Amino acid sequence: MKQVVLFASGSGSNVENIAKYFENNEQVKIRCVLTNNKEAKVIDRCQRLKIPVLYFNRTAFSKTNTILTLLQAFSPDLIVLAGFLWKIPESFVKAFPNKILNVHPALLPKYGGKGMYGANVHQAVKDNKESETGITIHYVNENYDEGAIIHQSRTNLNPTDTPEQIAKKVHDLEYEHFPKVIEQILFA
Secondary structure, eight states: OOOEEEEESSSSSHEEEHHHTTTTOEEEEEEEEEESSSOHHHHHHHHHTTTEEEEEHHIIIISSSSSHHHHHHOSEEEEESSSOOOOOOOOHHSSSSEEEEEEESSSTTTSSSTTOOOOHHHHHHTTTSEEEEEEEEEOOOOSTTTSSSEEEEEEEOOTOOOHHHHHHHHHHHHHHHHHHHHHHTTOO
């Protein structure tokens, strides 16, 4: 049985999509969802989906080994960042080399780095009049959005697309491709 731990900071739509993708797969278990936001909607989703969810603060995450020790106890085959906004500590990257995945809402290396997440990315894509955008699924290293790229998917943009319309197109790509790439990596 492959064990997956998810990290999320917001609504949890990617968490729910991943959980539903694997719900009938007896070879994959979503072990736990970890969140750094006690107000995050992902907590409600996890309760509804009957997935254990744990909240942690910045001290537990990056100033002590509390979360790293928890992760090591879970012994996950993969750690998946599904809308998680904090930088992953180097100690996590070293403890789980090529076992931490992220989905970024743009075609890296464009629109990556600190502060480039969610609506910020879509606004920048709009402001720069890009003709396409997409998603990048990549391994996490010690720098924001610089880990090895595993998969990219693209979508065309219209000059009239609003940042909200761009976000919807990007989310559709995430929902379609992220669970499949997770599965491919788990069973490679």
